[in-house]
Amino acid sequence: xxxxxxxxxxxxxxxxxxxxxxxxxxxxxxxxxxxxxxxxxxxxxxxxxxxxxxxxxxxxxxxxxxxxxxxxxxxxxxxxxxxxxxxxxxxxxxxxxxxxxxxxxxxxxxxxxxxxxxxxxxxxxxxxxxxxxxxxxxxxxxxxxxxxxxxxxxxxxxxxxxxxxxxxxxxxxxxxxxxxxxxxxxxxxxxxxxxxxxxxxxxxxxxxxxxxxxxxxxxxxxxxxxxxxxxxxxxxxxxxxxxxxxxxxxxxxxxxxxxxxxxxxxxxxxxxxxxxxxxxxxxxxxxxxxxxxxxxxxxxxxxxxxxxxxxxxxxxxxxxxxxxxxxxxxxxxxxxxxxxxxxxxxxxxxxxxxxxxxxxxxxxxxxxxxxxxxxxxxxxxxxxxxxxxxxxxxxxxxxxxxxxxxxxxxxxxxxxxxxxxxxxxxxxxxxxxxxxxxxxxx
Numbered sequence: 001x002x003x004x005x006x007x008x009x010x011x012x013x014x015x016x017x018x019x020x021x022x023x024x025x026x027x028x029x030x031x032x033x034x035x036x037x038x039x040x041x042x043x044x045x046x047x048x049x050x051x052x053x054x055x056x057x058x059x060x061x062x063x064x065x066x067x068x069x070x071x072x073x074x075x076x077x078x079x080x081x082x083x084x085x086x087x088x089x090x091x092x093x094x095x096x097x098x099x100x101x102x103x104x105x106x107x108x109x110x111x112x113x114x115x116x117x118x119x120x121x122x123x124x125x126x127x128x129x130x131x132x133x134x135x136x137x138x139x140x141x142x143x144x145x146x147x148x149x150x151x152x153x154x155x156x157x158x159x160x161x162x163x164x165x166x167x168x169x170x171x172x173x174x175x176x177x178x179x180x181x182x183x184x185x186x187x188x189x190x191x192x193x194x195x196x197x198x199x200x201x202x203x204x205x206x207x208x209x210x211x212x213x214x215x216x217x218x219x220x221x222x223x224x225x226x227x228x229x230x231x232x233x234x235x236x237x238x239x240x241x242x243x244x245x246x247x248x249x250x251x252x253x254x255x256x257x258x259x260x261x262x263x264x265x266x267x268x269x270x271x272x273x274x275x276x277x278x279x280x281x282x283x284x285x286x287x288x289x290x291x292x293x294x295x296x297x298x299x300x301x302x303x304x305x306x307x308x309x310x311x312x313x314x315x316x317x318x319x320x321x322x323x324x325x326x327x328x329x330x331x332x333x334x335x336x337x338x339x340x341x342x343x344x345x346x347x348x349x350x351x352x353x354x355x356x357x358x359x360x361x362x363x364x365x366x367x368x369x370x371x372x373x374x375x376x377x378x379x380x381x382x383x384x385x386x387x388x389x390x391x392x393x394x395x396x397x398x399x400x401x402x403x404x405x406x407x408x409x410x411x412x413x414x415x416x417x418x419x420x421x422x423x424x425x426x427x428x429x430x431x432x433x434x435x436x437x438x439x440x441x442x
Contacts, residue, residue, distance in 0.1 A: 044153050045402060046395045048359040053372040055146055056099045064097035065368045073107060080111055080169045089354055092165045093361060097152050101138045104161070105131065106322075109310070112168050113325035118332050119174040121299070122344050124306035126167065131310065134160050152362075162358040166351045167344065176328055177232060179240035186241060187248075197234075198225035207280055209259035216242060216258060216274070224281045230335040236328065239278060243324070246274045265312050275320055275327075279308065282330055299340055300333040345436070352432040 052064070063072050076091040095104045109127060116123060134157070137143070143151050151157050185191055196218065201208075203224040208217050223238035249256035257272035261280055286296040286304055296304075311326040345351045391397065417424045 044155055044158075045359060046398050048363040048366075050097060050152050050362060050366065050369065051371070052097075052149075052369045054370050056149065059098035059100075062098075063094045065094055065365065067094060069095075069098070069100075076107065077111055080165070081115055081173060083169055083173070085166060085169050085350055085354060088169045089162060089165050089358070089361060092161050093365060096157070096161055097365065099148050099152075101143075101148055101151055101157075102135070105134055105138075105164075108164050108168060110322075110325065112171075113329055114176050115173050116168060116171040117174055117176045117329050118336060118338055119172040119342065120167075120344065121338050121340055121342055122303065123167070123171065124303040124310070124329070126344060128306040128309050130160055130164060131313070158358050158362065159355055162355045163351065166354040170345055170347055170350060172342065172346070176325060177236060177332070179243070179324065179328070180233075180237045182240050182244040187245070195237075196222060198222055203228055203285065204281065207277075207284055209261075211257070211259040211272075212277065213258065215245070216277070219245070220277055220281060223278070224285060227281065227285055227331065227334055232331060232335040235331055235335060239327065239331070242274060242278070243320075263312065266315055270315065270317065273317060273320075278327060279311070282327070282334070283308065286334055296334055300338065304330045304333050348433065348436050349429075352429075352436065356432070 059069075061069060063069055072091050072094050076088060076095070079088040079091060092104065092108075095107075109131070112120075112123060112127060137154060137157055138148070138151060186195075198221050201217075201221050204217070204221045207224075208220070212220075219238050219242050223235055223242070226235040226238065246256050256274070258274050258277050260271045261276040262268075262271055263276055263279075266276075282304070286301055307326045307330045311323050315323075413424055413427065417427045420427065422430075
């Protein structure tokens with residue numbers, strides 16, 4: 001059992017929520033325009049639905065199971081790094097059950113950046129694709145404020161969570177480079193000049209504009225020069241130098257601006273932020289072919305496009321430090337030889353098992369539910385679905401109905417297996433692999 005007071009130390013024991021590896025079934029979730037309330041009642045099996053009387057205020061410091069939020073966030077990071085899939089999914093569920101929806105997604109993406117990056121070369125396109133789908137559901141007006149807790153019973157949210165945690169956990173691990181620390185002495189003129197290596201400004205001549213400060217032009221030209229020559233360390237140095245220079249000027253003068261660079265989807269009041277100069281250099285150089293050996297290829301460009309979209313998404317100046325990992329990741333695509341033979345998921349059967357058993361894991365956590373004022377609810381409340389009363393025995397009736405439906409599907413599955421002259425288990429595995437191939441194509 002997990003201890004609420006010592007959650008980290010217990011993480012390497014085999015928990016009750018271990019993924020079932022010998023028995024599993026799978027059914028594809030179809031696209032639907034139903035409201036989130038319909039999802040809660042019609043898609044998630046009753047016995048796997050979370051019904052809890054606590055509000056988001058009750059989860060400010062502790063998660064659904066009573067664990068410290070900070071400990072759970074730390075445990076999620078640790079177990080993903082250790083590639084312990086079942087425990088990682090469990091901690092992800094704990095955060096989702098506690099109403100930490102977009103924060104959970106952002107946490108997973110930071111881990112993907114810091115711990116995986118180019119060791120899963122096609123990961124950015126998957127991250128961008130799933131981010132849009134997750135956010136579309138999570139930001140629906142039906143799930144605002146207290147209603148965000150309804151998302152824990154949303155089948156697509158559950159499946160996206162299982163998929164994303166699994167992909168990141170099962171990916172090969174590699175620590176992403178960090179920005180070099182810039183010292184005060186780096187701004188002494190002689191020290192600054194001693195680090196300059198570019199012979200000309202041909203790479204940036206068409207990038208700079210009238211209102212770009214001269215010192216930024218010099219640093220940015222060095223940044224472009226080292227990107228072009230695939231020198232990761234020096235490119236990161238000049239990126240860090242410009243970021244620190246921006247901070248110093250903001251502190252001294254209240255603001256620091258470069259020329260206006262219009263970016264689709266970004267509020268015009270942020271168009272003079274220095275980050276768009278960094279991205280203009282990256283986006284310009286990666287699309288210019290110098291020769292066969294040193295040009296950035298189609299695969300790299302596709303992934304940098306996804307990182308570019310992730311960086312822009314809901315950008316504010318306060319996000320610059322949090323999202324700098326996307327810039328570093330993009331730089332790695334431009335300066336490092338990538339092994340494109342690496343699959344998005346190396347052990348696909350584990351991904352399949354995690355997704356097919358996600359509802360079972362939710363059912364195992366139901367024992368942590370808290371139901372306050374049960375007598376008052378029974379005395380004064382009636383069971384309501386979409387503002388209409390339903391029978392108090394609806395769970396029992398729906399369970400019987402579902403059991404009949406499952407039996408019918410099982411019989412149909414047996415017929416299909418006999419027709420193809422394979423076992424039901426083999427048929428399930430074949431369908432699962434087909435599903436994963438389609439997901440990868442999307």
